[in-house]
Amino acid sequence: MAGINEFNKALRAGAAFGLGLAGFVGVSEDASALPSFARQTGQNCSTCHTAFPQLTPFGRRFKLGGYTAGGGIDTQFPPISAMFMSEFTHINRGLNGPPGSNYAPAPGGGYNSNNNWLDLSNQVSIFYGGKIWGNLGAFVQATYAQDAGGNGFAWDNTDVRYADTRQIGPFDVLWGLDANNNIGVQDVWNNMPAWGFPFFTTTFGFQGPSAGTLLEGSQGWGPGQVVGAGGYVFINDMVYLELSGYGGTSHDFQWAITGGPASNLLSGVAPYYRVAVEKNWGEHSLEIGAYGINANVITGGNAALPAGTFGWPTDIITDNAFDLQYQWITDVHEVTLRANYILERQQLTSSLLQGISTNNVDYLRSLKIGAEYVYKNTYAFTATYFNVNGTADMTLYSANSNFSPNSEGWIFDIAYLPFSRGGPSIWPWANAKFGLTYTLYTRFNGASSNVDPYATSAIDNNVLCNGGSVTPYCRSASDNNTLLAYAWFMF
Amino acid sequence: MKQIGLTVASLAISFLAAGPLHAQQLDPLALLKVTPASVPDHNCVICRPAPPLYNPRPDSPYPLALLPLPPANGPPVKNCTFCHGVSAQGLGVVPRLAGQRAAYIEKELGAFRNHSRDNPYSALYMWNAVPNLPPETARALADYFSREAPQAAADGNRALVDQGRALYQAGEPQANIVTCVVCHGPDAQGVGAIPRLAGLSYSYLKRRLEQWNQGYHQTAKPMPQVTRSLSASEIDALASYLSFLDDRAASR
Numbered sequence: 109m110a111g112i113n114e115f116n117k118a119l120r121a122g123a124a125f126g127l128g129l130a131g132f133v134g135v136s137e138d139a140s141a142l143p144s145f146a147r148q149t150g151q152n153c154s155t156c157h158t159a160f161p162q163l164t165p166f167g168r169r170f171k172l173g174g175y176t177a178g179g180g181i182d183t184q185f186p187p188i189s190a191m192f193m194s195e196f197t198h199i200n201r202g203l204n205g206p207p208g209s210n211y212a213p214a215p216g217g218g219y220n221s222n223n224n225w226l227d228l229s230n231q232v233s234i235f236y237g238g239k240i241w242g243n244l245g246a247f248v249q250a251t252y253a254q255d256a257g258g259n260g261f262a263w264d265n266t267d268v269r270y271a272d273t274r275q276i277g278p279f280d281v282l283w284g285l286d287a288n289n290n291i292g293v294q295d296v297w298n299n300m301p302a303w304g305f306p307f308f309t310t311t312f313g314f315q316g317p318s319a320g321t322l323l324e325g326s327q328g329w330g331p332g333q334v335v336g337a338g339g340y341v342f343i344n345d346m347v348y349l350e351l352s353g354y355g356g357t358s359h360d361f362q363w364a365i366t367g368g369p370a371s372n373l374l375s376g377v378a379p380y381y382r383v384a385v386e387k388n389w390g391e392h393s394l395e396i397g398a399y400g401i402n403a404n405v406i407t408g409g410n411a412a413l414p415a416g417t418f419g420w421p422t423d424i425i426t427d428n429a430f431d432l433q434y435q436w437i438t439d440v441h442e443v444t445l446r447a448n449y450i451l452e453r454q455q456l457t458s459s460l461l462q463g464i465s466t467n468n469v470d471y472l473r474s475l476k477i478g479a480e481y482v483y484k485n486t487y488a489f490t491a492t493y494f495n496v497n498g499t500a501d502m503t504l505y506s507a508n509s510n511f512s513p514n515s516e517g518w519i520f521d522i523a524y525l526p527f528s529r530g531g532p533s534i535w536p537w538a539n540a541k542f543g544l545t546y547t548l549y550t551r552f553n554g555a556s557s558n559v560d561p562y563a564t565s566a567i568d569n570n571v572l573c574n575g576g577s578v579t580p581y582c583r584s585a586s587d588n589n590t591l592l593a594y595a596w597f598m599f
Numbered sequence: 600m601k602q603i604g605l606t607v608a609s610l611a612i613s614f615l616a617a618g619p620l621h622a623q624q625l626d627p628l629a630l631l632k633v634t635p636a637s638v639p640d641h642n643c644v645i646c647r648p649a650p651p652l653y654n655p656r657p658d659s660p661y662p663l664a665l666l667p668l669p670p671a672n673g674p675p676v677k678n679c680t681f682c683h684g685v686s687a688q689g690l691g692v693v694p695r696l697a698g699q700r701a702a703y704i705e706k707e708l709g710a711f712r713n714h715s716r717d718n719p720y721s722a723l724y725m726w727n728a729v730p731n732l733p734p735e736t737a738r739a740l741a742d743y744f745s746r747e748a749p750q751a752a753a754d755g756n757r758a759l760v761d762q763g764r765a766l767y768q769a770g771e772p773q774a775n776i777v778t779c780v781v782c783h784g785p786d787a788q789g790v791g792a793i794p795r796l797a798g799l800s801y802s803y804l805k806r807r808l809e810q811w812n813q814g815y816h817q818t819a820k821p822m823p824q825v826t827r828s829l830s831a832s833e834i835d836a837l838a839s840y841l842s843f844l845d846d847r848a849a850s851r
Contacts, residue, residue, distance in 0.1 A: 149678070150727045165691055169681040179678040179728050273677075273685050280686035345684045388691040389754055390802030437691075439719040529723075 142237035142247070143537035143598055144187035145170070150180030152485075153539045154528040158442040159488035160539065160598075161298065161307050162480060164435065165386070165393045168296035172282055172342050174271030175238055175245030187238030192597045193231040197310040198224050201587035225312040230594075233264060244270050249331075262367040263332040265293045265302075282342040290331040291354055292323060294338075295382060297395050299431035299448040301325065305478050305492050306519050306545060310592045317496040317515030318553050319505070321452040321474050322403060322425045328370035333362055336380065350382040354401070359410075373409035375422050378402060384431075393435040400428040407459045424455035442482040450474040452498075465504040472498035472513060485528035488543075490521040505554065512554030517585075521545045531599075541596040552585035559583050674739035682724065687744050689752060692720055694803045698749025702792040704741035708732065715818040718810050751798030755839025763840025766833055775828045779837070787844050797844035804838035 146153055149170070153160060156167030163171070170177050202223030236248040249264035271284035288294045292302035301324040309315040320326040338352025356374035363369070384397030404422040429450040436443040452472040459465035478492030497514040505511045523543030531538035552559045680686070682693050689695035696704065710716035711725040712732075729737075755763075767787070770778035782793050789795035796804065810816065811826040829837070 149681075150731055151724065152727060155682070155724055155727075166682045166693075169685075169690075173677055173681050177677045177681040178675055179731065181731055273680070275686065280684075280688070282685045342685065345688070345690055390800070391692055393691060439723050 142187075142189045142235055143531075143535075143539065144189040144235065144237045145175070146180070146537040146539075148178055148180050148187055148238045150178075152529045154485035157485075157528070158435070158437065158444055158480065158482045159485065159523060159525055159528070160541065161303060162305075162444055163296060163298060164437055164442075165388055168386075169282075169342075169345075171247075171267075171269075171296050172271060172284060172340070172348075173245075174243055174269040174284055175247060176243055176271065178239065186236055189235040189237055190599055191231070191233040191235065192229070192599075193308075194228045194595045195230040195310060195312075196224070196226045196593040197312040198591045199313045199587075200589040201583065203313065223313075225310075227311070230311060234261075243272050244268075262330075263289065263365045265290050265331050267294050269294075279343050280345065282345075283340065285337070285339050286350075286352065287335070287337040288352075289335045291329070291334060291336065291380065291401060292399075293331070294336075294350075294352070295399070296348075297384060297386075297397065297431060297433050298444075299397075299429075299433060299446055299476075300399065301448075301450075304448060304476065305446065305480075305490065306521070306547075308594075310590060314547070314549075314552075314588045314590050316547070317494070317513075317517075318508075319472060319496055319498065319513030319515065321427050321450045321472055322405075323399075323401060323427045323429065323450055323452075324474060327372045327374070327403075327405060327425075329356075329372075329374065330366060330370070332366035333357060333370050334374055334378075338380065340382075345388070346386060348382065348384040348386065348397070350380075352380040352382075354378040354380060354403070369410050371408055371410045373406040375404040375406050375409075378404070391436055391438050393433075393437070395431070395433040397431050398429065399431070400426070402426045405458070407456075407464055408462060409458075421458045421461060423458045424453075426453045426455075427451070440484055442480075442485070444480040444482075446476070446478045446480070446492075448474075448476045456504075459504070463503065466502040467499060467504075470499040470501050470504065472496065478519075486525055488521070488523040488525060488541075490519075490523075492519045492521075493517075494519065500554075508553040509555030509559060514551055514554050515549065515585075516551040517547060517549040519545060519547045535599055538597070538599040540598065541594070543594055543596075545590075545592040545594070547590045547592070549585040549588050552588050555585065557582070557584040559585055559588070674736055674743050676740065676743060678728070679740060679744070687747055688750050689800050689803065692802065692806075693724075695749060695752065695799055696744040697747035698798075699745055699795055700789045700792065701738075701741040701745035703789060703794040704744060705737055706792045708737045708741070710816070710818065716816045718807070718815045721816075749795070749798055749845070751845035752800035752842045753798070755801035755842035756835065757839070757843070759836040759839040760843055761840075762833075763836035763838070766837055767840055771833075776833070777825055787841055796841045799841060801838045801842040804841050805834055808834045808838065 145156070149155070156164055156170055158164060231251060233249050233251040235250075236246060239245045246266070246268040248266045248268070250261050251264040252261045265288075267286065267288040269284050269286050271282060274281045274283060286294050290302055292300035295303060298304055301321075306316070334354045334356055336352045336354035338350060340348065340350035342348050354374065355377050357366075359369050378401055380399070380401040382397065382399040384395055384399075386393060386395040388394075403425045405425050406420055407423050409420065427450055429448065431449070432445075432447040434443075434445040450473070452474070454465075454470040454472065456465040456468060456470060460468055473496070475495045476492055478490060480488060480490040482488045495516045497512075497516075500511040500513075502511045505513050521543055523541050525539065525541050527539045530536050550556055676687075679696065682690060683696050684690040684693070687696040707716060708729055711721055711729045714722075714726060716725070732740075766776065767779045768785075770776045779787070779796075783789055783796050784793075787795065787797040807816075808826050808829060809831075811819070811823045812829075817823050826834075
């Protein structure tokens with residue numbers, strides 16, 4: 109009986125994490141610095157990464173070239189790598205609010221009543237990464253994680269490319285065809301949220317601001333719930349142009365491969381564009397770019413619609429983003445400055461009809477500015493400021509202070525990467541990253557203090573919270589500050 | 600228990616998945632060691648015929664045959680261009696290969712192999728790029744890149760071009776600076792294993808000239824001696840002048 113209870117407990121915990129959290133923010137579990145890439149090229153991780161997964165100009169070209177560059181050992185076996193990640197999460201104040209509050213223990217609240225989560229096997233991934241044949245290469249990840257929906261291994265980030273070069277008049281053109289399963293996972297500048305900082309978040313507690321743009325995963329579309337294909341050119345090692353389209357996969361497919369469908373459905377084909385100019389001179393590299401997507405979304409469509417329903421109205425989500433990246437990379441010092449601004453327009457026709465939103469049109473803006481310094485590819489220090497703000501909406505953000513989606517804060521990260529310039533002699537391609545991430549919220553879901561209006565309405569007394577987070581009913585943004593310790597192994 | 604099980608399983612899978620390496624590569628350490636280029640044996644009794652200039656080893660047949668992919672042919676240029684640039688015109692700190700002398704490229708690949716070219720970026724990037732490079736592939740790559748049309752980087756300080764040109768062409772006998780033109784040629788095109796300098800990037804030229812004085816790559820005679828008398832401003836001028844130099848500019 110004890111065994112069954114244990115099993116039930118694990119099942120409940122898995123369901124809570126998987127549905128409650130992963131669906132909430134659209135957890136992005138990323139990985140790179142693939143040891144199979146190192147075997148294939150003969151290069152250390154540090155050639156293509158400052159501190160993985162941040163890419164260098166060479167790493168960007170390796171990816172744009174279809175993962176096919178060689179120079180290392182020539183094995184007949186597929187380029188397989190594996191990843192293993194352990195995490196420890198501590199939030200500033202535990203999620204043990206009283207019944208009726210957002211932060212009450214389950215089942216009354218959304219979270220477990222714990223704090224200090226240790227998860228030794230937080231994520232296990234297997235990769236196929238490298239050249240398949242000729243000009244065809246791939247990055248394919250399969251992940252076993254608590255947030256994979258309890259379905260065992262699930263299909264994770266995948267990017268398959270065919271890339272070649274061609275001289276057209278005065279232009280050196282690198283061109284490629286790409287198929288992938290996650291919006292933005294094909295991008296090579298680490299500003300696109302799919303590969304942007306923070307490169308991963310905790311699977312417990314708070315994973316950043318609640319409100320986010322579609323490109324940041326707000327629709328809950330994990331890898332495989334949409335698939336995309338497109339083409340790109342990279343002209344004179346400087347001008348990058350890409351056009352892709354994304355479409356949703358079928359329910360059956362999602363149940364089989366991805367651990368279940370997201371609640372929001374992508375209708376039709378969502379066009380996606382990316383333009384960027386990267387100028388390299390000496391030890392400097394500067395990129396300025398823009399990207400965006402336009403998607404018709406049936407909000408809540410998974411629950412509301414029987415399969416094949418025709419004519420249901422859609423929300424039209426339009427993201428346009430601008431980004432900037434500067435790198436100064438020497439053999440000792442590596443500085444990366446990143447800036448990313450996403451402007452999202454939400455035409456909420458479907459949500460309004462369903463009573464999910466109050467406004468017909470909402471806007472959301474997401475800004476991230478960060479700096480990373482890496483010493484000898486071994487010690488990495490990162491500081492990033494984030495600011496999400498947008499239109500207040502009484503229904504969409506009913507749980508937020510002033511019905512506002514606004515959040516603001518900082519993320520600091522220090523990491524030690526012992527093997528970026530060559531791993532242990534028994535397995536020289538291995539890499540590892542041991543780090544601490546501290547996320548500091550100055551504003552969370554619309555306010556810096558009393559961020560849980562449910563708590564006050566539940567006991568019908570707002571006065572209780574006016575003194576800040578003194579009483580157990582109140583919570584300030586800083587109570588959500590999160591310390592994440594991680595050990596990340598690639599081999 | 601489940602977590603420990605997962606750990607063990609993932610470790611096992613990754614070690615298994617690395618697969619059967621080639622026999623000589625069973626010792627991963629060997630990959631990091633320097634393997635000398637094969638030296639022709641002049642005492643052989645029955646000599647094998649000389650290898651062809653390049654014997655492309657095409658990829659093994661495409662195993663899945665899902666797509667009508669063209670076969671890979673020619674030397675594996677992509678192995679170089681992901682750092683040296685799509686058409687090998689150089690990228691950032693990485694020098695241009697296009698139009699470089701084939702014999703020079705081959706010689707330098709040897710210098711990376713035996714670690715005599717020990718400049719920091721060489722050690723960081725190129726030492727790892729050559730241990731598995733067969734000599735015939737090195738020769739084919741050198742030949743390929745030498746035939747690519749070079750473009751001038753033109754990224755130096757234009758104000759220093761005249762000073763640089765004077766130094767390049769005449770040297771400065773009082774300061775014990777020899778002329779460059781004697782070896783590298785009037786248009787800095789190089790000859791044989793002497794490199795083409797015309798149009799290389801300013802930062803690369805400057806760094807190479809400086810690093811001889813810092814004790815790197817001392818086997819590249821006579822450059823360590825030649826650069827000894829150059830001041831920082833003279834290195835600046837030379838690198839600037841050469842970065843603008845291409846065929847048309849040089850013929851002025």
